[in-house]
Amino acid sequence: MPTVLRRLTLWLGAVALAVSTALAGPTAAQAAAPAWPLLSNGSTGPNVTSAQYLLRHRGYSITVDGQYGTGTTSTVKTFQSANGLSADGVIGAQTWGKLVVTLSAGANNDAVRALQTSLNKHGYGLAVDGAWGPATTSAVQSFQSRNGLAVDGIAGPTTWQYLIGGSGSSGGTGNYRLIIGKSVLPRSAYTSRHHDYPAIDLPVVTGTTAYAITSGTIGYAGGSCGLGIGITGDDGAYYLYCHLSSRSVASGSRVGAGQVLGYTGATGNVTGPHLHLEVRVNGANRCPQNMLLALYDGTAVPAPSSLPATGCFY
Ligand SMILES: [Zn+2]
Structure with a gap:
């Protein structure tokens, strides 16, 4: 899905990451060691x-x-x-x-x-x-x-x-977990709009651990998705991860929320490494942003069926 806007989005994500890294100081409260x-x-x-x-x-x-x-x-x-x-x-x-x-x-x-x-x-x-x-x-x-x-x-x-x-994706509530480690990207990365339909692209380097957003059954995806993984969630929604460099779970297997699915990459139709996520309810794409933001913030996760179908792409 190559576009100039995608490059801009990924570049802005990298800038936001650099800024947030510069702002995060040693004054942050130290949690218990993992x-x-x-x-x-x-x-x-x-x-x-x-x-x-x-x-x-x-x-x-x-x-x-x-x-x-x-x-x-x-x-x-x-x-x-x-x-x-x-x-x-x-x-x-x-x-x-x-x-x-x-x-x-x-x-x-x-x-x-x-x-x-x-x-x-x-x-x-x-x-x-x-x-x-x-x-x-x-x-x-x-x-x-x-x-x-x-x-x-x-x-x-x-x-x-x-x-x-610290391999666990720290953000999460209930039976949901953040799909990459919380320290990998700033909060602003989870607000970014997708370039053509409801989905999100997270600008992460190849080899970043990808985690199951919730429990369900694994299926493999391919084509423009590259090395893709779909989770048919126990909540009834379908979650699609694209462009992985490797998969750590077998097709047909069960996963729990926060389980390692594989590692991000740049397979399929991409201009550079990133993690693409879609949330589908009854086959229709919803905007994942509010769900990911709730996981990042540790607040109540909205039901997939309550997620909007517009407003998260251009
Ligand atoms: Zn995408």
């Missing part, structure tokens, strides 16, 4: 990739593929034994605590690749090259600022915990 996630045989995604890079950094020979299989399990057991932990092959809080390493500008190793992978999960779009340069420094500072942490530009244990544990 829990370290449990990873075990069968887990997939960027947290697995980061764990594999950290194991490599610790000297273990392991394939980095984001898939927690038998090879990763046995390497984790070896690592746990060597570090006085019970060797259960599951990465929980204690194992994470032994895996992460404090890093700062100038570092060049696999632990930096883990850091860059984790920052990309939160929407930063860094090259995963293992070299900590200015782009990695500003991403760390921005992430710390957005999460109310001390902005020292150093990846210490607390910053790691927020990066690895």
